[in-house]
Amino acid sequence: MFTGLIEEMGSLRSVQRRGEAMILSISASKVLEDVKMGDSISVNGVCLTVVDYDRQSFSVDVMPETYRLTNLHSIQTGSVLNLERAMMAGGRFGGHLVQGHVDGTGTIRSRTTEANAVAFAIEPNDARLLRHVVQQGSVTLDGISLTVVSVDRQLGTFTVSIIPHTLRETVLQHKHAGETLNIECDILGKYVDHLLGLRDGQSPSKTGGLTESILRDNGFM
Template sequence: MFTGIIEEIGTLRRVYRQGKAMMLTVGARKVLEDVALGDSIAVNGVCLTVVAFDSESFTADVMPETFRQTNLGELASRSRVNLERAMGAKKRFGGHIVQGHVDTTGRITSRIPEENAVVFTVEPEDKDVLRYVLPRGSIAIDGISLTVIRVTEREFAVSIIPHTLAETVLADKGAGEQVNLETDILGKYVERLLTFRKGDEGGSASHNAKKGGLTEAFLAENGFL
């Protein structure tokens, strides 16, 4: 689990591709201070497992499913990436609960300065995720914990303060570029619990919701009434 507070920007040193599988070697410093084999490090918001490391870099595998669902496939040697170690038990919770499990990618549609901030508007590739996005709610963009300022049927916007822009790879990105999106875990689990039906174990939450959703009969059957 992560908090969405980026610890440092790393630099991709090597990319080895074999079909839709990848192995990444990332140059870093801070996230290596207490690293061990098997540790989790979020790279642009994607939870990856450390399989090798030295004093200046770590290496992680990217499986085909991760390749398909994230923007890691667009990375090239010398690309800058956001890095965050998994949250320690005694660490302050400065952002929100981030799993490192990307829901979909999105495209930045605009980047507009506003006084001391910059407003980014993002259009998700999978529009269904917008049901989990709400004004003043949280979302992770390339692993960065951000607050949503508005939502439409096609896109959402966040406002970035100068510190966040300077300390993350969003400083490098503009309209047309791809980012990883992870919505707030709370909404997804609430929806799944409220729409689950026995026999629908393989169905998605949105599919099950269409089959009935939360009803008075369901509440009574499960002891709520």
């Protein structure tokens, strides 16, 4: 489990590709301070397991399912990556609950500056992800815990606004229109939607997601 607060940006040292499987070696410093074999580290929002490490880098396996579902398949040697260690019990919890289980990718449709902020409009590559994206709710992009500013269901996009600190400390500084980001929707919203969708034997795909009437019928309003 993670919080979506990026600890540092690492650099892809090398990549071994075997079809849709990969072994990544990533240069880092802070996340290596107390690293152990088998630790979980979020790499661009993807929870991966440390299989080897030294004082300057660590290695992780990427399986075919992760290769297909995330933007890790497109990274090259030298690529900059967001890194976060798994959260510690008793530590400060400044973001939101992040599993590191990516739901899909999204394409940046625009990047605009407004005063001290930079707004990114994201179009999920799977339109169904928008059902779990709520204005003023939380979403994770490349491992970063962010607040949704707006959702445009007609255009099929949502917007997040980035403060200068987040832009400086994450890979978003390098991202522009046309590039992809890993998306993880809020786990609480996904579970509520799923459980309500199973009522009366219905599947979530047939209920159309959360509605005001469903919330009222189940005592939430």
